[in-house]
Amino acid sequence: MELSKSKVPPSHDWRTSDADEIARRRLRAQTEPGRITNLDPSQRIFSNFRVTSTSGMNYTVEIRSLAERRFSCTCVDFRINGLGTCKHVEATLLYLEARYPRLFRRAHEDGSRRIDIVPDSVSGALRVERLPNGMPGRLKRLFTADGTFGDGDPEEALEQLRNGAVPGLRISQDVASWLEARRQAEERKTLRREYEQRVQSGEWPAQETRVPLYPYQREGMLHLAFTERALLADEMGLGKTIQAIAAC
Numbered sequence: 001m002e003l004s005k006s007k008v009p010p011s012h013d014w015r016t017s018d019a020d021e022i023a024r025r026r027l028r029a030q031t032e033p034g035r036i037t038n039l040d041p042s043q044r045i046f047s048n049f050r051v052t053s054t055s056g057m058n059y060t061v062e063i064r065s066l067a068e069r070r071f072s073c074t075c076v077d078f079r080i081n082g083l084g085t086c087k088h089v090e091a092t093l094l095y096l097e098a099r100y101p102r103l104f105r106r107a108h109e110d111g112s113r114r115i116d117i118v119p120d121s122v123s124g125a126l127r128v129e130r131l132p133n134g135m136p137g138r139l140k141r142l143f144t145a146d147g148t149f150g151d152g153d154p155e156e157a158l159e160q161l162r163n164g165a166v167p168g169l170r171i172s173q174d175v176a177s178w179l180e181a182r183r184q185a186e187e188r189k190t191l192r193r194e195y196e197q198r199v200q201s202g203e204w205p206a207q208e209t210r211v212p213l214y215p216y217q218r219e220g221m222l223h224l225a226f227t228e229r230a231l232l233a234d235e236m237g238l239g240k241t242i243q244a245i246a247a248c
Contacts, residue, residue, distance in 0.1 A: 022083055022090075029090035036095045044100055046112040048173065051088040061092045062173050064116050064129060066108040072174050115139075117161065117171045119178035125149045126157070126175070138164045155179060184228065192226040208246040214239070221246040 016024075035052040038044070039060070049061045051073075062072035071089045072078070078086040097104045115136070116129040128139065128147035135143065142157045144150055149157065158171060158179075198204040207213060213221060217239050224230045224247035234240050 018083055021081065022085055025077075025083075025085060025087045026090045026094075028087040029094055032087065032091075034088075034091055036092055043114070044103060045096055045107040046114050049092050051091060053088075059088045060173060061088050063089075063092065063096075064114075064118075064172070065112060066093075066104075067111060070129070072172060074173065113168060115166065115169045117158075117169070117175065119172070119174055120148070123148055126154050126178075129172075136166050138166050154182075188226050188228065192222060195226075196222075209242060211242060213242065213246060217243050217246075 032054060034054060037050045037052070038047050039050055040047045045066070046063050049063070051059045051061055053059070059073055059075045064070040064072070069084055071085060073086050073088045075086055075088055078089065112130065115131065117126055118129050119125075120127040126143075126149040128135075128143055131147065135145070135147075138161070142150060142152070142160070158175065161169060161171065195204070199206055208221065220232055220234065220240075220243040224232055224244060232240050232243060234243075
């Protein structure tokens with residue numbers, strides 16, 4: 001979609017669609033110059049690129065598919081906007097299309113020949129994003145036929161893959177943050193379990209406030225206290241304030 005064919009809404013208008021927001025980021029990619037460096041010159045299109053902004057900040061963009069628009073960027077905007085793109089991704093695409101026009105068109109039509117290992121937000125596991133030549137033998141021991149990681153420790157599996165020299169294999173830059181989030185989630189589960197065990201043993205008080213909590217309020221308190229980001233959506237009058245105080 002060319003920028004000229006996209007409607008870029010006024011900056012003060014909050015009533016925007018996803019297409020509007022993507023157009024905004026394309027416009028910023030065109031009007032805010034930056035320096036783009038290929039971090040793996042053996043791959044011209046489906047590679048990882050360092051994007052240096054005019055402010056001197058560095059971000060890493062990962063290009064996995066042009067036709068399906070599968071990208072990644074280390075900037076905050078990419079992580080939170082839900083669009084699957086950002087101005088750094090769009091700047092990289094503009095750079096590649098301008099520098100390698102024929103190769104870029106062919107890459108859009110033919111796709112990548114790389115095997116990308118990525119986190120799957122649906123299954124909560126690692127998966128193989130594409131298998132251009134079928135499942136290599138080294139991967140068959142770790143992944144199911146549909147490309148989903150089987151049983152076992154994903155960190156150990158990744159270590160095996162890094163040492164296994166599978167041709168064309170790339171472990172997505174998103175995997176590191178996914179592993180860290182997974183470790184943090186497990187840590188919070190452990191902390192909650194230890195807390196409840198100490199309450200049951202009498203080591204810690206059964207109530208956190210002078211006003212005793214009802215069972216559903218205690219569950220709400222635990223949900224708030226041991227979830228990194230949590231929403232308490234009880235109806236009015238059910239004691240959200242006391243739950244929040246107890247969680248604090």
